[in-house]
Amino acid sequence: MKPRLDLEKVQPRALKPMLALDAYIQGCGLEASLIELVKTRASQINGCAYCTHMHTREARDAGESEERLYLLDAWRESPLYTARERAALAWTESLTLVAESHVPDTVWEEARNQFSEAEMVDLTLLVTTINAWNRIAIGFRAVHPTSSAV
Numbered sequence: 001m002k003p004r005l006d007l008e009k010v011q012p013r014a015l016k017p018m019l020a021l022d023a024y025i026q027g028c029g030l031e032a033s034l035i036e037l038v039k040t041r042a043s044q045i046n047g048c049a050y051c052t053h054m055h056t057r058e059a060r061d062a063g064e065s066e067e068r069l070y071l072l073d074a075w076r077e078s079p080l081y082t083a084r085e086r087a088a089l090a091w092t093e094s095l096t097l098v099a100e101s102h103v104p105d106t107v108w109e110e111a112r113n114q115f116s117e118a119e120m121v122d123l124t125l126l127v128t129t130i131n132a133w134n135r136i137a138i139g140f141r142a143v144h145p146t147s148s149a150v
Helices: 012-026 032-046 049-061 066-070 072-077 083-096 105-114 117-139
Strands: none
Touching: 012 032, 012 117, 032 049, 032 072, 032 083, 032 117, 049 066, 049 117, 066 072, 072 083, 083 105, 083 117, 105 117
16 A cells, blocks of 8 residues: 555645644543544544554553554443443543434534533534544555554
C-alpha cells in the first residue's frame, strides 16, 4: 500500500484546526483511557489501520490492558468495561454509523446517565474528530509504521 499524498507537506495549515481540536479534547477532562478506547473503537468501525495502530499503542502506553484492547470490538459481550465506558462506546458507534443508526434515544439516554451535558459535548467532539481523522487517513491512504517489512 502506498500513500496517496502527504497532507502535512501539501497543506500544512489544514492540520492546525484538527490539532487544535485534539488538544482541546486531551485537556477537556474526559479520562485518557476513555479517550483512547473511543478513538480505537471508531477507527475499528471505519477500518482505519493507521488510526487503529496509533490509538492502540497510545492506549497501551497510557496503561490500557491488552485484554481490553483485544475485546474492544466485542465490548457488549465482555464484563471488562464500566457502565461509563459502555455508554461512551455505544455513543461512539451510533455517531460513527449515523447514517444507519440516526442516534436512537436509548443511546442518548444511556450516555446522559453517565455524562454531564458538558461531557456530552466533549464526547461528541471526540467522536467527530476521530471520524474526521479516519476519513483523512483512509482517503489519503496513510500507512502505519511497521516493525518489520511485510
